[in-house]
Amino acid sequence: xxxxALPLLFGLGATVALLVLxxxxxSIAERRHYASIRQRExxxxxxxxxxxxxxxxxxxxxxxxxxxxxxxxxxxFKRFLAGLKSLIGGRLRSYETLLDRARREAVLRMKEDAxxxxxxxVANVRLETSSxxxxxxxxxxxxxxEVLAFGTAVAVDQLGGRSGPTExx
Amino acid sequence: MxxxxxxxxxxxxxxxxxxxxSGSTVRAKHLGRDIAAGLKNLVGGxxxxxxxxxxxxxxxxxxxxxxxxxxxxxxxxxxxxxSTSSISQGAAELFAYGTAVRVE
Numbered sequence: 106x107x108x109x110a111l112p113l114l115f116g117l118g119a120t121v122a123l124l125v126l127x128x129x130x131x132s133i134a135e136r137r138h139y140a141s142i143r144q145r146e147x148x149x150x151x152x153x154x155x156x157x158x159x160x161x162x163x164x165x166x167x168x169x170x171x172x173x174x175x176x177x178x179x180x181x182f183k184r185f186l187a188g189l190k191s192l193i194g195g196r197l198r199s200y201e202t203l204l205d206r207a208r209r210e211a212v213l214r215m216k217e218d219a220x221x222x223x224x225x226x227v228a229n230v231r232l233e234t235s236s237x238x239x240x241x242x243x244x245x246x247x248x249x250x251e252v253l254a255f256g257t258a259v260a261v262d263q264l265g266g267r268s269g270p271t272e273x274x
Numbered sequence: 275m276x277x278x279x280x281x282x283x284x285x286x287x288x289x290x291x292x293x294x295x296s297g298s299t300v301r302a303k304h305l306g307r308d309i310a311a312g313l314k315n316l317v318g319g320x321x322x323x324x325x326x327x328x329x330x331x332x333x334x335x336x337x338x339x340x341x342x343x344x345x346x347x348x349x350x351x352x353x354x355x356x357s358t359s360s361i362s363q364g365a366a367e368l369f370a371y372g373t374a375v376r377v378e
Contacts, residue, residue, distance in 0.1 A: 130316075135318075138319070169276065169277060169278065170278055174325060176320065176322075178319070179315075179318050180315075181315070228280060229280045235358040235359075237324065237358075249321050251328055251358065255279060
């Protein structure tokens with residue numbers, strides 16, 4: 106009796122340990138990531154990203170393609186929770202925050218690329234999301250989501266007063 | 275080579291069009307990176323190995339597109355777009371395409 110129950114208990118224990126590890130490490134990582142995102146978004150507020158071409162009022166000196174990308178994955182606990190939730194359907198909050206973090210991170214990396222190369226704004230920003238899952242037969246394996254942000258960075262003459270980019274609001 | 279994803283190169287004028295140029299690469303994941311990513315998959319967050327792998331591959335696709343444009347005599351590629359497709363488990367195709375032009 107005992108010899109049969111032992112492997113089962115051990116398997117259950119390992120799953121619970123992974124869930125706890127995923128929950129603790131995942132929550133800490135998410136909180137830190139959000140803090141870093143908010144800080145960097147404030148720093149880069151003066152380098153706006155537009156989803157359309159540079160307005161004709163700007164005097165654009167030069168432009169170049171810039172991009173930023175990130176691959177993220179859910180932690181064990183959230184993936185377990187999402188698996189349960191997908192049985193009954195509805196909102197999968199854990200995926201929503203993951204995608205939100207990934208998109209904001211990709212946009213920030215794109216903007217940082219633009220700033221490093223001396224540009225003032227990014228025009229015509231496009232966001233692309235793709236899943237890079239590599240599921241093994243047992244349904245485990247690595248799952249990841251890639252978000253790519255790219256656009257045309259422009260250097261703008263700020264001399265014309267209103268011609269330069271200004272802070273939103 | 276000048277690249278942009280708008281219809282012109284900002285600050286320049288297009289004088290000649292050469293047509294669509296493209297570049298692609300198919301990459302499979304490296305085993306070591308897959309193991310590291312498998313561990314990272316437990317705690318969640320960024321899979322840095324994959325981020326690097328995909329951005330290197332995308333640069334390769336862009337480089338191939340640029341070579342094709344150079345062969346045509348172009349000095350810029352405008353309206354560049356990217357697409358990623360998952361081909362089989364563990365392999366992805368990264369594709370870049372745009373319009374080769376000459377600008378002044």
